[in-house]
Amino acid sequence: MSSFRFLHCSDLHIDSPFKGLARVRPELARRLREAGYQAFQNIVALAISEEVDAVVIAGDIYDSADKSLQAQFKFHRGLQQLSDAGIPTFVAHGNHDPLDSWSASLERPANVHIFSGREPQCMPVIRNGRELAHVHGVSFPRRDIRDNLSLQFNVKNAEVISIAVLHANVGADSQHENYAPCTLQDLVSKPFDYWALGHVHAHKILRQEHPAVVYPGNVQARQFREAGPRGCCIVNLTRHSSPQIAFVPIDAIRFMEDTLDLSGATTLNDAVQQAQRRCMDLALQSEGRESVIRLHLVGRAEIDGDLRKPQGREDLQGEIQSFLDSQSPPIWVDIQIETAGVYDIETYRNGSSFISDVLALYDQTLSEPDREELMALLKPLFEDWPGRNSLDEISEDELRELLLQARDLTLNQLIPQD
Numbered sequence: 108m109s110s111f112r113f114l115h116c117s118d119l120h121i122d123s124p125f126k127g128l129a130r131v132r133p134e135l136a137r138r139l140r141e142a143g144y145q146a147f148q149n150i151v152a153l154a155i156s157e158e159v160d161a162v163v164i165a166g167d168i169y170d171s172a173d174k175s176l177q178a179q180f181k182f183h184r185g186l187q188q189l190s191d192a193g194i195p196t197f198v199a200h201g202n203h204d205p206l207d208s209w210s211a212s213l214e215r216p217a218n219v220h221i222f223s224g225r226e227p228q229c230m231p232v233i234r235n236g237r238e239l240a241h242v243h244g245v246s247f248p249r250r251d252i253r254d255n256l257s258l259q260f261n262v263k264n265a266e267v268i269s270i271a272v273l274h275a276n277v278g279a280d281s282q283h284e285n286y287a288p289c290t291l292q293d294l295v296s297k298p299f300d301y302w303a304l305g306h307v308h309a310h311k312i313l314r315q316e317h318p319a320v321v322y323p324g325n326v327q328a329r330q331f332r333e334a335g336p337r338g339c340c341i342v343n344l345t346r347h348s349s350p351q352i353a354f355v356p357i358d359a360i361r362f363m364e365d366t367l368d369l370s371g372a373t374t375l376n377d378a379v380q381q382a383q384r385r386c387m388d389l390a391l392q393s394e395g396r397e398s399v400i401r402l403h404l405v406g407r408a409e410i411d412g413d414l415r416k417p418q419g420r421e422d423l424q425g426e427i428q429s430f431l432d433s434q435s436p437p438i439w440v441d442i443q444i445e446t447a448g449v450y451d452i453e454t455y456r457n458g459s460s461f462i463s464d465v466l467a468l469y470d471q472t473l474s475e476p477d478r479e480e481l482m483a484l485l486k487p488l489f490e491d492w493p494g495r496n497s498l499d500e501i502s503e504d505e506l507r508e509l510l511l512q513a514r515d516l517t518l519n520q521l522i523p524q525d
Contacts, residue, residue: 109346111232111240111268114154116339117165117305118325119147120203122178124170125329135439138360138397139329143170144181145359146326150339151185153357155192157341160239161232162189165305165323166201166274172208172250183213190216195232198222200246201274201305202286207249222272224248227256229263240344243299244272247287257289262298268344271297274305277320283307294320300344308333310340310354319350328362331401331441332502336361361393363400369446370406375413375423378404382427382442390438401441411446415516420444445508447515450522462521469514473507481506 121143125136154162169178189196195218200206206224215221220230222244232240241263245256262269275287277294283306291313294302302320304313310324323340325333336356343351367385372378382402390398404414413419424442431438455462456470472481482501501509 109239109268111161111270111344112157112159113161113163113240113270113342113344114150114157114159114339115163115165115301115303115321115323115342116150116326117274117303117323118167118201118308119143119164119182120167120170120325120327120329121147121182122170122175123327123329132439135399138437139327139399142359142397143327144178146337146357147182147185149357149359150326151188153339153341153355154189154194159194159341160234161242162194162196163242163244163270163272163303164196164198165244165272165303166199166247167203167305167325168198168200169204171203172205174204174208174210179210179213183216186219187216190218194218195220197230197242197244197272198246199244199272199274199305200224202247202250202252202284205247205250205252222246227260227271231267238267240268240270242270242272247274252287253285254287255289255293256287257293257297260297260299265298268346269299270301270303270344271299272303272305276306277304277313277322280307282309291320294318301342301350310338312352315352316349319352321352323354327358327360331362331364331399334362334364334401356394358396360397360399363389363392363398364403365389365400366403366405368406369404369408369410372406372408372410375410378408378410378414378423379426379430382423382440383430386427386431386438386440387434390434390436393436395436397436397438399439399441401443403443403445405445406447407449408446409449411448411515411519414444414446415519443508445512445515448519448522450518452518455518455522462518465517465521466514469510469517473510473514476503476506476510478503478506481510485509 123143125139197220199222222228224246227243227245229241229243231238260271275289276283276285299318304322307322308325311322314320328337337358338356341353369378386400389400427440455466
């Protein structure tokens, strides 16, 4: 019975600049920039070791239209390795690397197929003179594509395994720009065996079969909102059978996020030791990779005042990092101070004092935040911050966290500590 085994990946974002990190922690930013290409190299090695019939890349190979020459050389080297192994690669370009962006005059390796931006193309996969599958796909001709490209896809031969490659936002996912928007029903209505999607950075199987509709997610996390394993999918398709879809982590650096309750800590030494132990435990989950850990310190702690002194966070983070610097593989830590003083906030919330009035203002702002007004208030405070140009990228959750930290700082100043 005819079968087809392939690797599906998307959103490589090779050469991502990590602008905020580059200004604050240049060495980490350099490693992260290398990690995108390392993840692609892991894909190449996996495809060769798994002896797949093809590799499918569903958009956003590069992070921007102004892709560097070095990034293009690196990507082409990986394609050449796949070609030398007899593995064809099918590439659809997305919103970050549309076809109208600059590309160097590099000779394309044999067995590499770039989909046109005019309309979906059908390309056969031939192995030993036998047609294994048809791979259909279309690229973004320019960045801002708002048309439903899925409506242009049609199966060429229903007797042959058929894959559709599309960079699109299915179901109007609010976490991503609404490029090439379509619905799940749009995809299901077409008699493909598998929709190889790109654009959404989380791994999602929107539909398991008839047809399978899959986002593999991005291959390397670029921020803490993308914590956890990142990778690709190895897919086995057989006519008239359920597809076998295996997610394989291939990220070079693992982002992780956790909380540490310091309620029982009575000295800064306690906080440092607890944080070091937690980071070591978390790093074990990275499966031998470098790790970047954001650790939120929470709880009502006697040492809250010390943690919130000028340079308190930086000094604490530096002490923890100095221990982690001796570990292999490397561990990077980002400490967030979210502790509070030892007091009962509900007592003040239900009271009638000045402190109660201040707390009520914070509660009202937290329940009905005005982003535009809050950002206008924040910007002057960050004028001298190295990462100030990244302030506009702050998420709603991060903005809320800043408000909570401001509230706790205010209460710590107003409430007498024993």
